[in-house]
Each structure stands twice: as structure tokens, then as C-alpha cells.
Amino acid sequence: MRKGRAAVILAGLAVAVAACGNAPTTTAPSGEASAPAAGGGDKPLQGVTLEVAAKWTGAEQKNFEQVLAAFTEKTGAKVTYASTGEDTAAYLGPRIQGGSPPDVAILPQPGLVQQYADQQALKPLSADVVKEIDTNYTPYWKELGSADGQVYGVLIKAAHKSLVWYRSQAFEDAGVQPPATWDELVKAAQTVADSGTPPFSLCGASGWTLTDLFENVYLSTAGPENYDKLSKHEIPWTDPTVTTALEKIQQIVKDDYLVGGTSGTMQTDFPTCVSKVYGTDDAAMVIEADFVAVEAGVSGAKLGEEAKYFPFPNVGDTSPVVLGGDVAVAMKDSPGAMALLQFLASKEGGEVWAKLPGYLSPNKNVSPDNYPDELTKQLGQTIVSAGDAVRYDMSDLAPSAFGGTDGKGSWKVLQDFVRNPSDIKGAQEALESEAAKAWK
Secondary structure, three states, X not given: OHHHHHHHHHHHHOOOOOOOOOOOOOEOOOOEEOOOOOOOOOOOOOOOEEEEEEOOOHHHXXXXXXXXXXXXXXXXXXXXXXXXXXOHHHHHHXXXXXXXXXXXXXXXXXXXXHHHHHOOOOEOOXXXXXXXXXXXXXXXXXXXXXXXXXXOEEEEEEEEOOEEEEEHXXXXXXXXXXXXXXXXXXXXXXXXXXXXXXXXXXXXXXXXHXXXXXXXXXXXXXXXXXXXXXXXXXXXOOOHHHHHHHHHHHOOOOHHHEOOHHHHHOOOOOOHHHHHHHOOOOOOEEXXXXXXXXXXXXXOOOEOOOEEEEEOOEOOOOOXXXXXXXXXXXXXXXXXXXXXXXXXXXXHHHHHHHOOOOOEOOOOOOOHHHOOOHHHHHHHHHHHOOOOOOEEOHHHHOOXXXXXXXXXXXXXHHHHHHHOOOOHHHHHHHHHHHHHHHOO
8 A cells, every 4th residue: 555655646636626516505503414305205213313423613514414414314313413622522521421421422532432431431332333334344443443342433434644735836936846755845845935935834723733743753763563552652652763753843843834933833723724825825735634625625725736735755664654533432322323323334324425525434335436536536545445554543542631632641742842842852751751641
């Protein structure tokens, strides 16, 4: 996969396509997913209501609500959507403790599956849902939704996190080409800066984006085996391999490389960082996953023309391929919860979503032909056919206190590092301290 990945992505980029179609919004004012008028016939879940909670807002939320609308059309169930915000654990914790969790929750970190399973806050998936997963997913994806041998969740949305997006005009103005190595990226950044445009728009206020940056650099420099060890805290964050990765990141978080400088970067969240590249043309690059396409489209950029990307450059011996994903779990024994999870795990549900922008399916039976453009089609294929060197997002595998909580753990420490990149030793010690507490 790694050898063919650059060719796959460049092939996708050769086609000039629009990232975001004008799909109709199907959101009712109350936040309920509305569906087209029923064509008659009995609905198996007519009269059933359920609540789904997920982190998505904006265009991502609207697209997911179209999937929920398709479920409503099929079953008659009435679905209400609630946004958890970026800190899913902070939203769900009080609701679980209060005895009023949503029927279905979408967890952005598989590490939360184990955490909530330990709290007995999850309902094991029914035999029908597990059968759907076995039919449509590889064992690797099934394992990510499991805890202690029990299947609790289904991976419903994947993210390709080893990408660097750029504004083509900014590269043309500076006379640079998409880099293949880290050294070339640093050189290109300086050339772009010299042309008068800050090279990077980092989403410093959204700490998870900084963990994505670290994970790509670490996987490339330290290799898959060390990546696995660090993700399980089997080696400390004070290890020399972490030092090497932070030294590399130090090369690009220079004040004059960041739009708005360091101060402005730390006040910029995702997706605002994308709009600074494609909306206001303030910066040349944003380092994030395939879902940047949605926000680039909102800013009016056309995928393959103004909005392009290249594979995350090789920093070391490994070409990094880091994947993320969202796990749907049941938190109530409600009549509609298992039916919705089965629909989301199905080929049918995946293909409804695949026709919308900004989505990649880990479901191997969802044909790439469903994707709305050639570039997404190619990325979708790489998700399905991922090789042995692919690794899941490290912070999402960690306990939430370390890898998934706003203002805490690795999110905060890496934010502090961007503010003061000269203190690598201090950052490592802080990361190790937070990890030791989280894995205690």
C-alpha cells in the first residue's frame, strides 16, 4: 500500500472535481433527521424514537443527518441528533452518571470503548449487528470496536490522516512543488514564506490536530513497532524516539511559518484553520485528514483545482499512513438502537453516506464507485486495502484522559510545545507524567 499510495493520490488529483455537491439539507428545526415523504407501507419501527449523539457540526452534521433520514425512511423510527462538541467524554460522562445517556453514541476514540465497557455503560451488540460487521469489515476494524472479547461498536466512518492540503495558487506563486520528504517540506515552507505567504495554518486551538501531526512524524521516524509500543505506553514518552519526532516538528512551528504567528495559531480551531487556506487565502497549507475537503468546499475551493493535497512526507524510513475513525455504540436497550447500528454497519447505510462529501467507509463492501469524486474514490480504496504498516490514530487508542480530552493530556502538552518548541525535554517529561497517570 505504501509504495502505491503516492500514485493513487496523484491519480485522484489529476481529476478536477468539486469537493462538495449541493446536497439538500434534511435537518428539521428541532435537530431531528427528516426524511422524504413515505411511499406507503408499514414501517417496522414506526412510533419508536431514539437519540444519537456525535461530535459532528456544520457540514459533517448535515451529511450524517441525511444518513439518519434514510434510516427513518426505511424503518419509520424518529431520530434526534445531539452534538457532543469536541470533548465527547465530557458530554457523555454526566449523562451516563445521571442515567440518561443517548440511545446511540458515536465515539471518536476507540479507547473510549474500553473505558465505557469497564463502566458497564455499553450494551453488547446483538447477533444480527455482529453478523453485519463480520460480513462487511475486516477483523482489524471489528477489534477496534471490541473490549475484553465482546463486540460493542461498529466503525462507521474512517479518516485518512496522513495528508497535507495546499492551495495550488500559493505553491505556483512561490514556485514550489509538493514535497515527498520532510526536508523538502521544510525547504518549501521557507520558500513560500519568502514569497510573502505564511506556509502553515495549524489548528492549535484543537489539540487533536497536533496529536495527528505528531503521530505521522513519529510513525515515519520511529517505525510501526515503536509506534505500537508507545501507543500502549510500553515505552516512556521520554524515549529518544520521541525526542527525534519533536525535533522534526520543531522545524515547522516557527512563528514566521504560522499564519497569525504562534499566538494566532493557538486561537485557531478546526475548521477555521482550513478557511485560512481556502477562504481568505492567508496561508498555503493545512495538515489534516481527508475531511478537510468538506470545509474547503464550504470555502468555495474546488477539489483537484484550488484544493489539492499530497501524502504526508517521509520523515524517516516509513511512509506514514495513519487512520482515524468513529465508533457507533449502544448505550440503551432501546428498540431502535440495534436497528440503527445494523443499518450503519450495512452496505446499504454505508453507500448512502458514501455519496455525500467528506466521508470514507471502512466497510469493504461499499463500492468506491459511490464516492462523489475521483479523489475520494481513490482514498476510499486505500482505506479498504490498507497494508500492514498502517496504524490507527495513537491518541484515539489511548485512555481518554491522555488522548481525547480538551485541555488535558497529550492535547494540552502538545499545545504547550507549539507555544514553546525549544523545550523538548520539558514536553517529553510532561507527556510521560500525563501518560503515567492515564495508564495507572
